[in-house]
Amino acid sequence: xxxxxxxxxxxxxxxxxxxxxxxxxxxxxxxxxxxxxxxxxxxxxxxxxxxxxxxxxxxxxxxxxxxxxxxxxxxxxxxxxxxxxxxxxxxxxxxxxxxxxxxxxxxxxxxxxxxxxxxxx
Amino acid sequence: xxxxxxxxxxxxxxxxxxxxxxxxxxxxxxxxxxxxxxxxxxxxxxxxxxxxxxxxxxxxxxxxxxxxxxxxxxxxxxxxxxxxxxxxxxxxxxxxxxxxxxxxxxxxxxxxxxxxxxxxxxxxxxxxxxxxxxxxxxxxxxxxxxx
Numbered sequence: 001x002x003x004x005x006x007x008x009x010x011x012x013x014x015x016x017x018x019x020x021x022x023x024x025x026x027x028x029x030x031x032x033x034x035x036x037x038x039x040x041x042x043x044x045x046x047x048x049x050x051x052x053x054x055x056x057x058x059x060x061x062x063x064x065x066x067x068x069x070x071x072x073x074x075x076x077x078x079x080x081x082x083x084x085x086x087x088x089x090x091x092x093x094x095x096x097x098x099x100x101x102x103x104x105x106x107x108x109x110x111x112x113x114x115x116x117x118x119x120x121x
Numbered sequence: 122x123x124x125x126x127x128x129x130x131x132x133x134x135x136x137x138x139x140x141x142x143x144x145x146x147x148x149x150x151x152x153x154x155x156x157x158x159x160x161x162x163x164x165x166x167x168x169x170x171x172x173x174x175x176x177x178x179x180x181x182x183x184x185x186x187x188x189x190x191x192x193x194x195x196x197x198x199x200x201x202x203x204x205x206x207x208x209x210x211x212x213x214x215x216x217x218x219x220x221x222x223x224x225x226x227x228x229x230x231x232x233x234x235x236x237x238x239x240x241x242x243x244x245x246x247x248x249x250x251x252x253x254x255x256x257x258x259x260x261x262x263x264x265x266x267x268x
Contacts (some may be wrong), residue, residue, distance in 0.1 A: 025175040026139035058234035
């Protein structure tokens with residue numbers, strides 16, 4: 001059976017969420033729980049690293065839609081990084097680049113959060 | 122003498138559970154690889170079939186775990202035809218609007234994304250529902266350049 005797992009690392013007030021494996025209607029609940037946990041801990045600045053994500057279906061994309069508004073209402077964001085062309089293509093087909101920021105590397109996404117923080121201070 | 126075109130066909134029957142989605146994708150992968158189809162095309166077909174089966178599990182069977190899903194795949198005359206049959210609630214594709222991502226964002230909805238992907242990734246998607254009997258979705262894709 002295809003597997004999906006995640007891990008979370010903290011970098012200051014930014015949470016780095018790493019995805020690994022196959023994200024479909026069966027495994028999407030794992031990612032939902034990750035976002036719920038982060039929100040419960042008032043962690044609203046989230047960088048999602050897709051480097052080890054092999055596969056995504058619309059059920060996986062739906063998870064990002066479900067949490068983004070709550071996160072942005074709290075001055076946070078979900079920034080997406082390090083995606084393979086294959087996975088990016090699915091996000092692109094559904095128009096996600098209109099609503100989400102995509103970065104080549106995790107560092108760029110973290111920097112973007114830090115720059116926004118500086119501007120707000 | 123008329124030469125016969127090469128026809129290959131396989132069938133998979135699974136219960137309507139999301140845990141079977143990986144088995145379904147593997148079935149499409151194995152059949153298509155052995156038919157010599159390019160991996161990019163296989164990836165698209167696996168996703169389209171995953172979306173169709175996810176819709177069946179969630180909407181036709183409303184997450185009832187013991188419904189039957191039958192998937193048949195056929196490669197004939199450089200065309201892949203995938204037929205998916207279920208015995209759940211009838212499906213009316215015309216009731217699913219084209220998705221608009223910004224509208225979805227405002228309304229917190231995600232329904233319809235899967236169907237849009239299926240139509241985008243395959244050449245043709247056809248639905249037949251015989252109420253009280255079965256639903257069938259037919260996905261097809263022309264394979265222009267095998268590996």
